[in-house]
Amino acid sequence: xxxxxxxxxxxxxxxxxxxxxxxxxxxxxxxxxxxxxxxxxxxxxxxxxxxxxxxxxxxxxxxxxxxxxxxxxxxxxxxxxxxxxxxxxxxxxxxxxxxxxxxxxxxx
Amino acid sequence: xxxxxxxxxxxxxxxxxxxxxxxxxxxxxxxxxxxxxxxxxxxxxxxxxxxxxxxxxxxxxxxxxxxxxxxxxxxxxxxxxxxxxxxxxxxxxxxxxxxxxxxxxxxxxxxxxxxxxxxxxx
Numbered sequence: 143x144x145x146x147x148x149x150x151x152x153x154x155x156x157x158x159x160x161x162x163x164x165x166x167x168x169x170x171x172x173x174x175x176x177x178x179x180x181x182x183x184x185x186x187x188x189x190x191x192x193x194x195x196x197x198x199x200x201x202x203x204x205x206x207x208x209x210x211x212x213x214x215x216x217x218x219x220x221x222x223x224x225x226x227x228x229x230x231x232x233x234x235x236x237x238x239x240x241x242x243x244x245x246x247x248x249x250x
Numbered sequence: 251x252x253x254x255x256x257x258x259x260x261x262x263x264x265x266x267x268x269x270x271x272x273x274x275x276x277x278x279x280x281x282x283x284x285x286x287x288x289x290x291x292x293x294x295x296x297x298x299x300x301x302x303x304x305x306x307x308x309x310x311x312x313x314x315x316x317x318x319x320x321x322x323x324x325x326x327x328x329x330x331x332x333x334x335x336x337x338x339x340x341x342x343x344x345x346x347x348x349x350x351x352x353x354x355x356x357x358x359x360x361x362x363x364x365x366x367x368x369x370x371x372x
Contacts, residue, residue: 176358185362233357
């Protein structure tokens, strides 16, 4: 099973600034990685797939990079609605599909 | 716009079977491009993939749950269902159904239901 590790667990950033979230895989997942955003009481929402391709309707301030075992989600010019929990998910080698434990992005 | 809706009991007794159904609106249910999956999330914790099913009936399960999980499909109703046997308090979670896109061999969950909280308690 591929283990996904996200860091940091919590990130405090001021609105208008940028946030960089990390996701590491226990073995290479190529570019087979997705990112999701989850707000309290809501289902996760797909942000990116293929490590860097934005899903339909996702603003350009969300960007992804990386391949192999190291991935980054960058959110530029943070807006109030961006403060949420973010999860990465690998689909290179499954079953099982595995998720990271999440990074909570909070307002500084 | 595709919609998924979970339904089923919100309270299950320990050692009994958890049963949920997901109803899918719109027309992609019988597309070869998509699988239909279940994901759960214990209160305050992260996401755990349970398993997927294709409209043809082909299934994939999380090995950690495989001995207790069955996912089935009813194409006449655009529904798929989850059964989890011998539940314990550790199975208390929000259960989500979702569409797994396999377009271009990219397997991501692009549409989700709102989720339903299932509590295991006597």
